[in-house]
Amino acid sequence: MHAEHREQWGTRAGFLLAAIGSAVGLGNIWRFPYVAYQNGGGAFLLPYLAALLTAGIPLLILEYTIGHRYRSTPPTAFLRLSRPAQAIGWWQVVICFVIAAYYAVIIAWSIRYTGYSFDRAWGDDPEGFLFGDFLQAADGPTMDLSYVGGVLVPLIAVWVITLAVLAVGVRRGIERLNKIFIPTLVVLFLALVVRALTLPGAVDGLNAFFSPDWSAISDGTVWVAAYGQIFFSLSIGFGIMITYSSYLRRRSDLSGSALVAGFANSSFELLAGIGVFATIGFMAANAGIPVDELATSGIGLAFVAFPQIISSMPAGELFGVLFFLSLSIAGLTSLISIVQVIVGSVADRTGLRRVPAVLIVGGFTALVSIVLFPTTGGLYLLDVVDRFINQYGIVVAALVAVITVSWFTRRLKPLAAHANATSAVQLGVLWRVTLGIVTPLVLGWMMWDSLQTELSENYEDYPSSFLLGAGWGVALGALVLGIVLSLLPWRRGQQSVESHQEVQS
Numbered sequence: 001m002h003a004e005h006r007e008q009w010g011t012r013a014g015f016l017l018a019a020i021g022s023a024v025g026l027g028n029i030w031r032f033p034y035v036a037y038q039n040g041g042g043a044f045l046l047p048y049l050a051a052l053l054t055a056g057i058p059l060l061i062l063e064y065t066i067g068h069r070y071r072s073t074p075p076t077a078f079l080r081l082s083r084p085a086q087a088i089g090w091w092q093v094v095i096c097f098v099i100a101a102y103y104a105v106i107i108a109w110s111i112r113y114t115g116y117s118f119d120r121a122w123g124d125d126p127e128g129f130l131f132g133d134f135l136q137a138a139d140g141p142t143m144d145l146s147y148v149g150g151v152l153v154p155l156i157a158v159w160v161i162t163l164a165v166l167a168v169g170v171r172r173g174i175e176r177l178n179k180i181f182i183p184t185l186v187v188l189f190l191a192l193v194v195r196a197l198t199l200p201g202a203v204d205g206l207n208a209f210f211s212p213d214w215s216a217i218s219d220g221t222v223w224v225a226a227y228g229q230i231f232f233s234l235s236i237g238f239g240i241m242i243t244y245s246s247y248l249r250r251r252s253d254l255s256g257s258a259l260v261a262g263f264a265n266s267s268f269e270l271l272a273g274i275g276v277f278a279t280i281g282f283m284a285a286n287a288g289i290p291v292d293e294l295a296t297s298g299i300g301l302a303f304v305a306f307p308q309i310i311s312s313m314p315a316g317e318l319f320g321v322l323f324f325l326s327l328s329i330a331g332l333t334s335l336i337s338i339v340q341v342i343v344g345s346v347a348d349r350t351g352l353r354r355v356p357a358v359l360i361v362g363g364f365t366a367l368v369s370i371v372l373f374p375t376t377g378g379l380y381l382l383d384v385v386d387r388f389i390n391q392y393g394i395v396v397a398a399l400v401a402v403i404t405v406s407w408f409t410r411r412l413k414p415l416a417a418h419a420n421a422t423s424a425v426q427l428g429v430l431w432r433v434t435l436g437i438v439t440p441l442v443l444g445w446m447m448w449d450s451l452q453t454e455l456s457e458n459y460e461d462y463p464s465s466f467l468l469g470a471g472w473g474v475a476l477g478a479l480v481l482g483i484v485l486s487l488l489p490w491r492r493g494q495q496s497v498e499s500h501q502e503v504q505s
Contacts, residue, residue: 006071006246006247007169007171007247007354008170008171008247008248008249009170009171009175009247009249010171010175011175012252012253012257013179014171014175014178014179015175015244015245015247015248015252015257016257016260016261016264017175017179017182018174018175018178018244018337019235019241019244019257019261020178020182020261020264020265020268021178021182021333021334021336021337022235022240022241022244022333022334022336022337022338023233023234023235023261023264023265023334024185024264024265024268024330024333024334025233025235025330025331025333025334026103026106026302026327026330026331026334027232027233028233028265028268028269028272028330029272029276029302029326029330030276030297030298030299030301030302030327031229031232031233031297031298032229032233032269032272032273033209033272033273033277033297034295034296034297034298035225035228035229035297036048036209036229036273037208037209037273037277037295038225039216039219039222039225040212040213040214040215040216040217040219040222041208041209041210041212041213042209042210042211042212043212043213043214043216043217044216044222044225044226046217047217047222047223047225047226048226048229048230048266050223050226051223051226051227051229051230051231051442052230052262052263052266054434054438055227055230055231055434055438055442056230056231056234056236056262057258057259057262058434058435058439059234059236059237059398059402059435059439060234060236060241060258060261060262061255061258061419061427061431062402062405062415062435063236063239063241063242063245064241064242064245064248064254064255064257064258064419065245065415065416065418065419066078066081066242066245066405066415067241067242067243067244067245067248068245068246068248068252068254068418068419069415069418070246072246072348073089073093073239073243073246073341073344073345073347073348074088074089074090074092074239074242074243074341074345075089075090075093075345075348075349075485075486076089076345076348076349077089077242077246078404079486081404081405081409081411082404082408082409085401085404085409086486087483087485087486088397088401088404088482089239089345089486090345090481090482090483090485090486091397091400091478091479091481091482091483092237092238092239092242092341092397092401092482093239093341093342093345093346093482094477094478094481094482094485095238095239095389095393095394095397095478096238096239096240096338096339096341096342097342097365097368098389098393098474098478099238099386099389100335100338100339100342100365100369101368101369101372101373102369102373102381102382102385102386103331103334103335103338104155104159104162104335104366104369104373105151105155105369105373105374105378105382106299106331106382107158107327107331107332107335108151108154108155108157108158108374109134109151109154109303110302110324110325110327110328110331111154111157111158111324111328112134112150112151112154113302113303113307113320113324113327114320114321114324114325114328116307116320117310117316117317117319117320117321117323117324118317118320118321119317120307120310120311120316120317120320122307122311124311126303126304126305126307126308126311127304129307130299130303130304130307131379134148134150134151135148135151135376135378135379136148136376137376137377137379137380138376138377138380140380140463141377141380141381141384141462141463141466141470142376142377142380143377143381144375144376144377145371145372145375145377146375146376146377147374147375148374148375148376148378151373151374151378152370152374155369155370155373155374156370158332158335159366159370161332162332162335162336162339162362162366163339163358163359163363163366165177165336166336166339166340166343166354166358166362167354167355167358167359169354170247170340174336174337174340177333178333181329181332181333182333184329185326185329185330185333186268188322188325188326188329189268189271189272189275189322189326190271192275192319192322192323192326193271193274193275193278195318195319196274196275196276196278196279196282196319197278199278199279199281199282199313200282200285200286201281201282201283201284201285201286202278202279202281202282203281204281204284204285204291205277205278205279205280205281205282205284205291206274206277206278206281207281208277208280208281208291208292208295209273209274209277221449224442224445224446224449227442227443227446228446229269231394231395231398231443231446232390232394233265233266233269234261234265235334235337236398237395237397237398237401238338238393238394238397238398239341239345240337240338240340240341243337243340243341243344243345244337244340246344250422251422252422253422253423253424254419254422254423255419255420255423255424255425255426256423256424256425276301277291277295279306279309280294280295280305280309282309282313283305283308283309283312286312302324302327306320307320310323339362339365342361342362342365343357343358343361343362344357346360346361347361349490350490380462380466380470381470383460384459384462384466384467384470384471385470385474387459387471388467388470388471388472388474388475389474389475389478391447391450391454391475392447392450392472392475392476393474393475393478393479395446395447395450396447396479398443399440399443399444399447402435402439402440402443403440405435406432406435406436406440407436407440412431412432412435412436413432416428416431416432459471
């Protein structure tokens with residue numbers, strides 16, 4: 001997939017839907033509502049908007065511009081930027097590999113729970129059903145590879161769908177799927193929100209969600225949470241947007257596309273907050289307890305709290321299908337974008353055609369996922385790997401990338417000129433200041449804040465040996481492997497890369 005024969009999106013709308021599909025994932029639905037609630041409610045929207053404008057959208061524009069200017073996936077794009085920077089690109093590819101391996105499992109859970117919603121298979125004890133009957137989770141961290149058939153089968157299905165879409169191509173596969181899935185997701189979620197708003201107690205939930213605690217604005221941790229939410233929810237920092245923008249036509253509105261994708265993602269997050277807290281308000285009123293006793297996030301919200309709610313509401317089966325089908329679709333569009341980074345990067349550097357690249361690289365990713373995660377110990381492995389690869393993989397890689405581009409290679413001005421040549425919204429000094437000063441400071445503070453917590457106590461009281469292996473080992477291993485891959489003699493296409501560097505310099 002060299003630049004002169006590179007695949008392209010069929011339409012700008014197709015690219016935007018794919019970018020939005022990548023950004024709108026599980027975190028939008030099960031993470032944002034709780035983060036906002038815990039950090040000032042309605043008042044959180046102020047630092048959230050500031051984070052979107054000063055970090056989220058500027059970073060999106062940067063990644064769009066790098067991918068579009070150098071017409072390549074992260075390793076080749078960073079190599080064309082600066083030879084030593086190639087390691088950043090491979091680091092991002094390895095991070096995507098790790099995330100794809102465990103992310104697919106959560107989608108498999110969502111698919112199973114879509115079916116479980118029809119007869120409320122979790123019964124009166126959703127928590128016991130999830131960890132016992134469904135996941136058959138061990139009592140603690142273990143590397144026992146005892147497989148759980150109820151997870152293994154849908155996981156295989158998830159990977160078959162993902163690899164099939166990628167094998168068809170960017171335009172006929174990824175673009176077509178997102179043109180169907182994203183409108184479907186919006187319709188499903190709107191129906192879910194409308195149903196939630198008609199439930200008794202919905203207003204109490206919304207009051208809890210939106211009531212502003214203005215004192216939170218002066219709390220530094222609230223601002224860190226806002227930047228963290230924007231950062232993780234926009235799919236920035238691990239090469240997805242560099243990859244997707246590399247398939248854009250040469251005259252494309254980069255800054256305008258970033259604004260559309262950024263605000264579309266945030267709008268969906270706000271919609272998710274309304275739907276989730278209206279539903280939690282109903283459950284709190286039904287149980288006669290305060291909303292804060294039910295408010296939660298992540299797996300606990302999706303697979304424990306929501307099944308409880310579904311079991312207690314009229315026509316709960318339909319609500320459950322809408323919710324878990326929405327999770328499945330949001331997860332699939334994100335997973336496809338993550339795996340495309342891995343497949344496209346190897347194809348760019350080796351000259352492999354799409355189908356062999358998908359079968360070899362995507363197939364290996366699927367194999368690792370299937371071997372490690374649908375097991376009795378898979379839940380603990382997923383939890384720790386997710387924690388460390390997000391906090392010390394994505395964030396650190398993004399920090400290094402921004403500093404490299406803005407401080408060491410000093411490429412922000414030529415990149416701005418490239419974006420301005422075809423974009424409606426022009427980039428100026430403010431864009432360079434946010435990326436050269438604001439974003440590095442915020443990402444550095446996020447990492448420092450997280451490290452302080454990490455080193456003060458073991459995450460979830462897991463054994464130190466398990467955290468060292470599955471946590472720190474994976475995060476540091478991604479960096480080391482990225483450096484090793486950058487040192488390999490990728491012969492095919494090397495001459496075109498070098499000539500491109502000469503032209504750009």
